Amino acid sequence: MTEPNGQQRRLIESTEGVHLVDAGPGTGKTFTITRRYANLVDGGDVEPDDVLLVTFTNNAATEMRDRIVAHSDYGVRELRDAPIGTFHGLCHDVLLEHGVHAPTLLGIDDRITRATRLVDDETVERELFREFYGRFADDHPEHEPFLRVVEEPTELLGLVNQLAAKGVFPTEEGWYRNGERHLDGDFEAFAETFEAGNRPRNGGGKQSRIRERLGSYGRGKCYRADAPSRAELRGEGTKRVPDGTAELLFEDDREALKSFVHDVYRGYLAFALRRNYLTFGFLQLFAFVLLCEDHDLREELAFEHVMVDEFQDSSEIQFKLALLLAGTDNLCVVGDWKQSIYSFQYAAVENVAEFEARLERFAAELNDDRERVGLPIDGVSRLELVENYRSTQAIIDFAERALVTPATGGDEVDPAAVRDRIVPLESNAAFGNSRIEAISHEDEHEAVLAKVQSIVGDEAYAIERDGELVAPGYGDVAVLTRTRDYGRELLEVAREYDLPMAYEGGVELFRTDQAKLLLAWLRILESDADRGWAVVLEEAGYSFEEVRHVLEEGTYPGNMRAFRTELAGANGVGGVARRVFSRYGYDGGVAATVLDAVESVRAATTMTRGDLIRFLERGVESGATREVSAGAGADSVTVRTIHATKGLEHPIVVLANMNANRFPPGGGGAGTITFEDPLGLRARRVYAEDHGHPHVYHDWRTDALRRCLPTEYDEERRLLYVALTRAERHLVFAAGGEPNAFLEELPVDIGTVEPTVRRADAGGTEQATLGFSVPTPEGPVGYTPHTLMREEAFSGTADGRGAAYGTDVHEFAERYALGETDDPPARLEPDAGHVVDLLDSLGGELRPEEEIVLPLEVDGERVVLSGLADLVHVRPGTVEVVDFKTDTTRRAHGEYRKQVSVYHRVLDEWFTDRTVDAHVHYTYDGDLVPVDPLPVTDLVDLLREEGATPTAP
Ligand SMILES: Nc1ncnc2c1ncn2[C@@H]1O[C@H](COP(=O)(O)OP(=O)(O)OP(=O)(O)O)[C@@H](O)[C@H]1O
Numbered sequence: 001m002t003e004p005n006g007q008q009r010r011l012i013e014s015t016e017g018v019h020l021v022d023a024g025p026g027t028g029k030t031f032t033i034t035r036r037y038a039n040l041v042d043g044g045d046v047e048p049d050d051v052l053l054v055t056f057t058n059n060a061a062t063e064m065r066d067r068i069v070a071h072s073d074y075g076v077r078e079l080r081d082a083p084i085g086t087f088h089g090l091c092h093d094v095l096l097e098h099g100v101h102a103p104t105l106l107g108i109d110d111r112i113t114r115a116t117r118l119v120d121d122e123t124v125e126r127e128l129f130r131e132f133y134g135r136f137a138d139d140h141p142e143h144e145p146f147l148r149v150v151e152e153p154t155e156l157l158g159l160v161n162q163l164a165a166k167g168v169f170p171t172e173e174g175w176y177r178n179g180e181r182h183l184d185g186d187f188e189a190f191a192e193t194f195e196a197g198n199r200p201r202n203g204g205g206k207q208s209r210i211r212e213r214l215g216s217y218g219r220g221k222c223y224r225a226d227a228p229s230r231a232e233l234r235g236e237g238t239k240r241v242p243d244g245t246a247e248l249l250f251e252d253d254r255e256a257l258k259s260f261v262h263d264v265y266r267g268y269l270a271f272a273l274r275r276n277y278l279t280f281g282f283l284q285l286f287a288f289v290l291l292c293e294d295h296d297l298r299e300e301l302a303f304e305h306v307m308v309d310e311f312q313d314s315s316e317i318q319f320k321l322a323l324l325l326a327g328t329d330n331l332c333v334v335g336d337w338k339q340s341i342y343s344f345q346y347a348a349v350e351n352v353a354e355f356e357a358r359l360e361r362f363a364a365e366l367n368d369d370r371e372r373v374g375l376p377i378d379g380v381s382r383l384e385l386v387e388n389y390r391s392t393q394a395i396i397d398f399a400e401r402a403l404v405t406p407a408t409g410g411d412e413v414d415p416a417a418v419r420d421r422i423v424p425l426e427s428n429a430a431f432g433n434s435r436i437e438a439i440s441h442e443d444e445h446e447a448v449l450a451k452v453q454s455i456v457g458d459e460a461y462a463i464e465r466d467g468e469l470v471a472p473g474y475g476d477v478a479v480l481t482r483t484r485d486y487g488r489e490l491l492e493v494a495r496e497y498d499l500p501m502a503y504e505g506g507v508e509l510f511r512t513d514q515a516k517l518l519l520a521w522l523r524i525l526e527s528d529a530d531r532g533w534a535v536v537l538e539e540a541g542y543s544f545e546e547v548r549h550v551l552e553e554g555t556y557p558g559n560m561r562a563f564r565t566e567l568a569g570a571n572g573v574g575g576v577a578r579r580v581f582s583r584y585g586y587d588g589g590v591a592a593t594v595l596d597a598v599e600s601v602r603a604a605t606t607m608t609r610g611d612l613i614r615f616l617e618r619g620v621e622s623g624a625t626r627e628v629s630a631g632a633g634a635d636s637v638t639v640r641t642i643h644a645t646k647g648l649e650h651p652i653v654v655l656a657n658m659n660a661n662r663f664p665p666g667g668g669g670a671g672t673i674t675f676e677d678p679l680g681l682r683a684r685r686v687y688a689e690d691h692g693h694p695h696v697y698h699d700w701r702t703d704a705l706r707r708c709l710p711t712e713y714d715e716e717r718r719l720l721y722v723a724l725t726r727a728e729r730h731l732v733f734a735a736g737g738e739p740n741a742f743l744e745e746l747p748v749d750i751g752t753v754e755p756t757v758r759r760a761d762a763g764g765t766e767q768a769t770l771g772f773s774v775p776t777p778e779g780p781v782g783y784t785p786h787t788l789m790r791e792e793a794f795s796g797t798a799d800g801r802g803a804a805y806g807t808d809v810h811e812f813a814e815r816y817a818l819g820e821t822d823d824p825p826a827r828l829e830p831d832a833g834h835v836v837d838l839l840d841s842l843g844g845e846l847r848p849e850e851e852i853v854l855p856l857e858v859d860g861e862r863v864v865l866s867g868l869a870d871l872v873h874v875r876p877g878t879v880e881v882v883d884f885k886t887d888t889t890r891r892a893h894g895e896y897r898k899q900v901s902v903y904h905r906v907l908d909e910w911f912t913d914r915t916v917d918a919h920v921h922y923t924y925d926g927d928l929v930p931v932d933p934l935p936v937t938d939l940v941d942l943l944r945e946e947g948a949t950p951t952a953p
Contacts (some may be wrong), residue, residue, distance in 0.1 A: 002031070002678045004028075004031075004035060004076065005028075005385075005387050005388065007383065007384060007385050007387070008028055008031070008032040008035070008385060008751045010383060011032050011033075011036060011327055011332075011385075012032060012036045012039050014041075014381070014383070014743050015036070015040055015305070015330070016328075016330055017040070017164070017329055017330065017376075017379060017381060018329065018331045018332075018359075018375055018379060018381065019331070019333070019380070019381050019382075019383055020050055020353055020355045020356075020380055020382050020383070020519045021033075021332070021333070021334040021335070021339040021382075021383045021384075021385065022333070022335060022336060022337060022353075022355070022384075023336060023383075023384060023385035023423065023424070024336055024338065024385070024386075024388060024396075024423060024425045024725075025336060025338075025339060025388070025390065025391075025722075026389050026390030026391060026425075026649070026724040026725065027333045027386065027387060027389070027425065028335075028389060029335070029336070029385065030063075030064065030067075030309055031067070031387065032334070032430055032535055032920075033053075033064075033332070033334050033788050034064050034067040034071065035071060036049060036307070036332070037053055037064075037068050037084075037307065038068050038071045040075075040343070041072055041073075041074060041447045041524070042072050042073050042303060044245075045322035045625050046304060046305065047375065048074060048078070048079055048082035048083075048084075049082065050303055050304040050305060051082075051083070051303060051305040051306075051307065052083045052303040052305065052306045052307065052325060053082075053083065053084045053085075053088065053307045053308075053309075054085065054087055054090065054306075054307070054308045054322070054645055054681075055085075055309040055310055055842060056086060056087070056310070056313045056314075056907055057086065057112065057241050057311050058085075058086060058089070059878040060086055060309070060310070060647070061085045061086055061089070062640070063868040064309065065079060065082075065084050066085070071928065073821070074774070078189075083303070084676075085148075086573045086610065087284060087314075087318050088280050088284070088320075089281055090287075091284050091287035091321070092118065092276050092721075092750065094290065094291075094301065095112050095283060095286055095287055095290070096112070096114060097458070097519040098290065098294075098297055098301075099286055099287065099290050099477055100112055100113065102286040102287075102289060102290045102711075102751035103269075103286065103481075105289045105290065106171050106172075106269070106289060106294050106422060106670065107171055107172035108266075108269060108270055108273060110270065110273035110274060111273075111615050112273070112278070112286065114421065116197070116273075116276050116277060117276060117277045117278070117280070117604075118277070118278055118279075118280075118283070119604060120275045120279070120280060121270075121278050121600060121601075122466070122606045122617075122624065123601060123619065123624050123626075124600055124601050124605070125157065125304055125599060126154045126157060126618075126624075127281055127601050127604070127605045127607070127615055127853070128209035128270065128271075128277070128604060128605055129153065129154055129156075129270070129276070130153055130155040130837055131182065131605055131606070132155040132267065132271040132272075133156065133264070133268075134153075135271075136263075136264060136267050137248065140263060140267075143259075143260045143263065144687070145256070145686070145687040145688070146256075146257065146260040146673070146683070146687070146694060148687040148785060149672050149673075149683065149685040149686065149687050150673065151263050151672060152671070155671030155672060155673070156261075156264050156673065157268075157669075158671065159261065159267060159583060159671065159673060159674070159675060160265050160281070160394070161281045161327075161346070162305055162346060162675055163179075163182075163261075163265065163675060164181060164281035164284065164285045164317070165281060165284075165315040165316060165317055165318075165346030165615035166315070166316045166317065166346070167179070167288060167316055167317040167320055167547070167843075168183065169181050169265075169285055169289065170262045170265045170266040170269070172266075175262070176289065176879050177292070177365075178365060178368075179762070180258070181500070182675075182677075183254070183258055183261075183675070183680050183681045184254070184680050184681075184682070185676075185677070185678050185680025185681075186677065186678035187247075187250050187251075189677070189678035190246065190250055190662060190678045190679065190708075191246045191247075191250075192243075193678070193708070193709060193710075194210065194246040196247075197210040197708060197709075197710065198211070198240045198241055198245075199240070200239035200240055200555075202785075203731065204239065204839065205239075206239070206458055206803065207238075207239045207240070208239060208240045208241070209365050209710075210240075210241055210707070210708050211234050211235075211238075211239065211240055211241050212234055213707040214234050214241065214707055214708075215230075215234070215657070215707070217230050217233060217700075217704055217707065218230050218700070218703075219928070220596055221700070222695070222697055222698055223697055223698055223699075223700040223703075223924070224686065224688055224690045224692045224697045224700070225691060225911050228248075228700070231721075232790065233245065233704060235584065240637060246708075247551070249701055250679075250705070250706050252256055252682075254344065254680070254681055254682075256680060257673070257681055257682075257683055260673075261673065261681060262707045268324070269282065269752075273903075277604070277700055284317050284318070284321065287321065287326070288317055288320065288321055290322070291324040291325070291365070292324065295370070298324060298325075298372065299327065301325065302324075302325055302326065302327025303326065303327055304328050305326060305328075305330045305331075305332070306325055306326045306330065306331050306332070307332045307333070308322055308332075308333045308334065308335075309334050309335075309565065310334075310335055311333040311334060311335030311351060311352050312335035312337055312339055312340035312347065312349060312351070312352045313335070313340065313342050313345075313347045313767065314347060314348065314351050314871050315346040315347060315348055316346075316348050316351070316362075318351075319348070319351050319358065319360050319362060321368060321660055323359075323363060323366060323372075323373045323375065324364060324366065324372060324373065324531055325693050325890065326373070326374075326375055327374075327375055328374075329374070329375055329379075330374055333352070333355070335352045336352070337352040337421070337720055337826035338403060338422070338721050338722075339509065339646065339718065339721070339722050339725075340352065340353075340518050340714055340718055341642070341646065341715060341718050341722055342643075343641060343715055343717050344853075346809070349714075349715075349718075353421065355380065356377075356380050358375050359380065359638055360377045361373070362377075362378050363375065373843055374503075384423050384540075386423060386424065386425055387425070387428055388425040388426060388428065389428060389429060390649050390725070390728055391429065391725060391727060391728055391729070392427050392429045392431070392432050392433075392434040392728070392729060393426070393427040393429070393432060393439060394425055394432065394434040394436060395427075395434055395436070395635070395724065395725070395727050395728075395729070395731060397859075398724060398731070398746075398747075398748075399724035399725045400419075400422055400424075400721075401746060401747065402717055402720040402721045402724055402742070403418050403717050403718070403721055404418050405717065405720070405742055405746055405847050406741055406745055407664050407713035407716045407717060407740075407741055407742060408664070408711075408713065408741050409741060411711070411741070412710070413717075429464075429728075429729075430467070431462075431464055431729075433462060433469070433729070434730055434731070435460065435461060435730045435731070435732075435869070436555065436731045436732075436748055437733070437748065437749075437751065438658075438731050438732070438734070438735070438739075438743060438746075438748045438749065438750045438751065439730070439732065439734050439735070439750065439752065439754060440450055440522075440731035440734070440735040440736065440737070440739050440743075440749050440750045440751075441735070441736070441737075441753055442736060442737045443657070443736075443755040444657070444659075444734060444735065444736035444737075445489060445490050445493040446755035446756070446757050447734060447753050448479065448490065448495065448654060448656050448734045448757040449490075449493060449497065449499055449754050449757045450753055450754060450756055450757050450758075450851065451654065451732060451734065451753050451760055452474070452477055452479070452499070452637055452654065453499070453757065453831060454732075455472060455475075455477060455652060455732070456471075456472060456473060456474055456477070457472070458469050458472070458882060459471050459543045460731050461652060461729075463476050463615060463651035463652065463728070463729050463730075464651075464728075464729065472651060472652055473635050474499075474500050474501075474635045474636050474637050475635040475636060475637070476651040476652050477637045477638075477651075477652045477653075477654060478638045478640060478645070478648075478652070478653055478654070478726065479501075479637060479638070479639045479640075479654045479656050480639075480640055480641070480642050480645055480653055480654070480655050480656070480726065481639070481640075481641055481642070481655075481656050482641070482642055482657055482662060482663035482664075482665065482719065483657060483662055483665060484507065484508060484623075484625060485508065486656065486657040486662070487503050487509075487639040487640065487641060488503060488507060490639055490656070491639060491648075493757075493865055494637075495739050496859060497757045497758070497759050498759055499637070500635060500636035500637065500714070500774075500865045501636055501637045501638075502636050502637070502638055502639070503638075503639045503640075504638055504639070504640050504644060507590065507625060508623040508624070509590070509593060509594060509597060509615055509619065509623050509624065509625060509626040510594075510619030510620045510623075510624060511623060512590050512824055513539075513584075513586075514534060514581060514584075514586050514590050514591045514594050515594050515616060515619070515620070515915070516620075517535065517536070517539060517580055517584060518576070518577050518580050518581075518594060518616070519532075519535075519581050519596070519613065519616040519617070519620070520532040520533075520534075520536050520539075520614050521533035521536065521564075521567060521576065521611060522573075522576065522612065522616070523569060523613060524536065524564055524567075524803065524804075525564065525567055525576070525609065525807070526609055526610055526613055527610070527804060527806040528603055529803060531552050531801065532711045533547075533550070533551060533556060533560075533803075534547050534551065535549055535629060536560060536861070537560075539558075539584075540557075540560075541908075552802055554802035554803070556803050558789065558790070559786075561806075562784070562787075562789060563583060563786070564788030564807075565786060565867075566579065566784045566786060566867070567579055567580070567783075568793075568807060568810070568868075569784075569849070569851075569867060569868035572602075572727075573598055573602055573609065573612055573919055574595065574598070574599050574602075577594065577595045577598055577599075578595065581594075581595070588666075593626050593627075593678050594721070597619075597626060598612065598616075600692055601615060608741040609643070609899055614877070622842065626651075629915050630634055636889060638650075642719050642722055642723045644724070645718075645726050646722055647729055649726055649727075650727060650728065650730075651727075651728045651729050651730070652727065652729060652730045652732070653723065653726050653727035653730070653731050653732070654732045654733075654734060655723050655724070655731070655732070655733050655734070655748075656733075656935070657722075657734070657735075657736075657743060658732040658733050658734060658735040658737045658739055658740050658743045658807050659735050659736050659739065659740055660736055660739070660740045660741070661740075663716070663719075663720075663740050663742065664713055664716040664740075670684070671684075672684050672685050672735045679705055679706075679709075682699070682701075682702045682705065683699050683702060684698065684699055684702045684703070685698055685699060686698075686699050687695065690910040692905055720742055733746075733748065733750075735750070737931045747838075754755050764935055776936065783864070783865050783866075783943065784865065784866065784867045785867045785898065785899040785902040785903070786867070786899065787864055787943070787944065788865075788896055788899065788902070788939065788942045789892075789895040789898055789899060791894075795847075801886060801888075805886060806885075806886045808825075808827075808828055809831045809832060809886050809923055810853060810870060810884055812824065812825065812832050812835065813829055813832075813835045813839070813870065813871070813884055813923075814848040814849055814870075816835060816836060817839055817846040817848040817871060818846075818848060824836050830923075830924065830925075830926075831923035831924055833925075834921075834923045834924070834925070834926030835884065835921075835923055837926060838882075838926065838928065842873050842880075844873050844874050844876075845873070845874040845875075846871065846872075846873055847871070847872040847873075847874065848870065848871050848872075849868045849869075849870065850869045850871075850872040850881075851865055851866070851867075851868055851870065852866060852868065852902065852906045852907075853865070853866045853906065854866070854902050854906050854939075855907055856936070856939065856940055856943070858940050859944065859945055863943060865902050865939070865943075867880075867899070867902065867903075869881050869883065869903040870882060870883045870884045870906075871883075871884070872907065874911075875914075876914075877914055877915065878914055878915045878916070878917065879910075879911045879914050879915070879916045879917070879920045880916070880917045880918070880919065881898065881900065881903045881904060881916070881917070881919070882918075882919045882921050882928075883899065883900050883919075883920050883921070884920075884921050884923050885916075885920055885921070885922055885923065886922075886924060887922060887924065888924050888925075890922070890929070893920065893929065896920050896931070897931050897932070897933075897934065898934060898939070898942060900918045900919075900920060900931045900933070901918070901933040901934040901938075901939065902939065903918065904916055904918040904931070904933040905933065905936060905939070916928065918930070918931040918933055919931060922927060
């Protein structure tokens with residue numbers, strides 16, 4: 001059994017007081033904190049209910065629980081309800097148990113109940129926010145100047161979540177406790193940074209960094225009339241910008257902006273509660289307010305011991321929640337500032353890096369009107385863990401250099417200041433045979449794969465297995481990348497060569513073929529058909545010219561038209577998606593995830609099919625991601641993003657995509673309304689009527705202010721550090737034609753490699769395939785009546801009027817039959833007029849879009865034909881089925897006969913006491929043509945014929 005080392009043991013045994021463990025990767029932080037928990041509860045005085053143990057993902061929480069069970073006297077069942085979990089889970093429990101009226105503490109008259117759902121999906125939340133914002137904009141004309149400058153509403157959702165994670169909430173009249181102070185920014189802190197940046201450089205010979213950066217002030221920008229000129233701002237004949245510039249830039253009247261953000265934030269909170277849902281951010285918000293305001297409850301809930309793992313991932317409000325929940329002097333947080341890479345999820349690296357200062361500040365803030373936090377703020381003990389159980393010393397030392405390496409040409413790092421904060425690690429690896437190499441080639445994907453192939457089986461890259469050095473296999477190699485798209489591309493190239501590789505982590509779901517084809521078919525069903533047909537035809541192998549021809553002529557292939565009709569009859573959008581995926585043979589994890597995304601967003605919001613199309617389009621634009629994991633085979637290379645690889649380890653790491661503008665990623669501008677320390681809330685654009693006409697101007701102050709703060713690449717360096725410290729033994733960097741600054745600066749020679757990938761022998765390795773299936777109900781094989789028809793018969797039958805036209809006529813017919821409309825639209829003439837004539841002439845009951853199901857047996861196999869009959873007309877002695885066709889010719893009548901025969905057959909069974917007739921109504925000329933139904937045996941024969949492929953039931 002693994003025994004703790006001396007330092008680990010100290011932490012395990014120091015059960016009283018405030019402890020901060022800021023320790024490096026692979027030093028056994030999680031190992032130690034779980035042993036500490038076991039030690040506490042096994043001692044006899046402390047019960048599991050007295051100890052709060054928090055981490056950040058459900059997986060991590062489960063793993064901690066398992067580790068504790070393995071090393072304590074408690075079993076799985078006894079720990080089942082113990083408070084071991086995530087901040088979100090904890091807040092959820094607190095609110096459900098005690099938080100019914102929590103919203104009233106912010107003056108919102110709504111309740112949190114068991115029926116309040118948790119919306120934890122980003123795409124769903126964004127859609128809900130859009131819905132809210134549309135209404136908000138209509139109801140708040142007083143905010144017009146801001147409504148006009150915000151181009152993308154969901155940027156405000158990001159802002160709301162960011163403020164919530166900081167503990168800034170709107171009350172009825174203003175902001176909760178001292179929240180407004182954050183919005184106003186911190187002039188002192190800004191002035192300090194400003195001063196530092198405004199010192200002339202080179203002993204006074206070179207202008208200050210700020211003056212230099214203000215050189216591009218105003219370039220390509222349009223400011224309001226009162227903006228100072230570049231020369232005024234920078235001062236002339238000087239090496240530093242004039243005194244007073246910091247105040248001039250910082251001070252601004254932001255009351256209207258704050259009021260806008262306040263109303264959006266508060267409006268959205270109320271909207272969410274009214275719609276009976278909460279987000280992760282709002283869970284924490286209400287739990288925090290509840291614990292701040294209800295002193296008895298706080299005391300009742302507080303724990304004797306609070307422990308937090310991965311503390312570098314905590315946000316400001318999570319730190320404060322931990323303080324509010326610590327009922328005694330015992331708090332233990334464990335983390336690594338160097339691995340803080342989740343600022344986009346509001347993690348605050350300062351929580352670890354400046355733990356003592358933050359503890360003091362937060363406790364003072366929370367205690368300003370009464371004592372809420374009783375922890376001793378001056379008795380923090382810092383513990384170190386320096387023994388690294390993962391990597392060789394060469395890898396550890398190399399990774400530390402990453403933390404002081406400039407990320408771009410102009411990036412400045414202060415190595416001494418950074419090194420001061422690094423606790424050096426000692427490797428306890430038994431073998432020290434590390435190779436650290438770099439390659440670069442224009443054909444980067446092939447180069448990476450060729451390199452991987454050369455590594456596999458090569459003794460020079462030996463790894464340790466069961467205490468011995470052995471040549472590596474594919475499963476020992478992980479390719480890590482900064483951006484997602486690279487991983488997907490690499491996987492595609494690997495497939496071409498049958499190289500065993502699996503991608504793990506989030507994919508840009510809406511940019512996958514599955515999502516694109518679904519979007520195309522939805523467009524075909526909706527009005528914007530051409531864009532849909534183009535994708536579908538292209539996918540089917542039509543050339544560009546052919547696609548253009550088909551679109552112009554409206555001569556869509558019969559099988560596609562038939563499929564379209566089938567989709568029109570599908571049950572909801574889930575039904576459409578299932579049929580589309582089934583048609584293209586998509587049964588993997590991606591299809592299942594698209595289906596799930598679409599269904600969950602439909603379930604949560606009030607969406608029409610048109611809204612859903614726009615939702616998918618926005619998904620394509622934004623590159624929203626979802627987890628889709630394809631289990632790696634027993635011996636395949638894994639590809640992951642750096643973010644997804646946190647906490648994991650691999651014998652050999654290939655860090656790919658080390659390219660300029662990829663790592664760090666280029667571009668990516670901030671939103672129109674931003675919040676950041678120390679500037680507070682700022683708008684980048686203003687709407688005003690200057691220079692004689694209304695216009696959206698750039699805000700000169702915000703532009704200038706942003707140039708005064710250095711661009712931060714610290715988190716990019718930490719990402720690099722996380723990537724490198726995943727490697728146990730060997731490290732290979734790979735770049736394309738233009739390596740990034742990191743690779744240029746790090747002490748490793750960039751070699752070349754022949755990008756020739758060998759085709760792997762397929763039998764040699766076990767590669768897992770995507771083992772998912774689209775859920776479909778069990779049952780017999782399903783067909784539509786269209787599968788009985790020959791496609792060729794349809795070409796040219798509609799005289800170029802297109803499938804969309806046909807659908808519209810059908811929809812009109814249905815609505816007219818239901819009495820939902822009276823007027824035939826002019827654009828559907830002459831067809832709609834003929835439909836009206838026919839329907840008006842019928843005296844009985846009209847049943848449009850009647851669902852028809854015909855079970856059959858074909859060669860012993862159960863088969864079902866199902867579809868929608870356009871119209872069933874029921875009278876006392878007779879029943880008539882009518883199918884509308886917009887064809888201008890009768891060429892396809894023989895084919896339609898097959899379809900209508902199916903309907904006839906079913907109705908004949910339903911209405912045994914009446915005569916059943918069948919007709920096709922050619923709406924173009926109003927011709928009602930009788931159909932002589934085929935016998936069932938003919939239908940069975942047709943099904944047996946070649947080419948009839950089943951559709952999803
Ligand atoms: N005292 C020890 N003796 C042997 N192995 C140990 C010891 N402490 C930790 N380990 C091993 O070191 C590895 C890393 O441990 P753990 O996952 O707890 O590290 P960590 O510090 O949380 O890492 P990271 O910060 O990278 O997530 C594990 O495989 C663990 O079993």
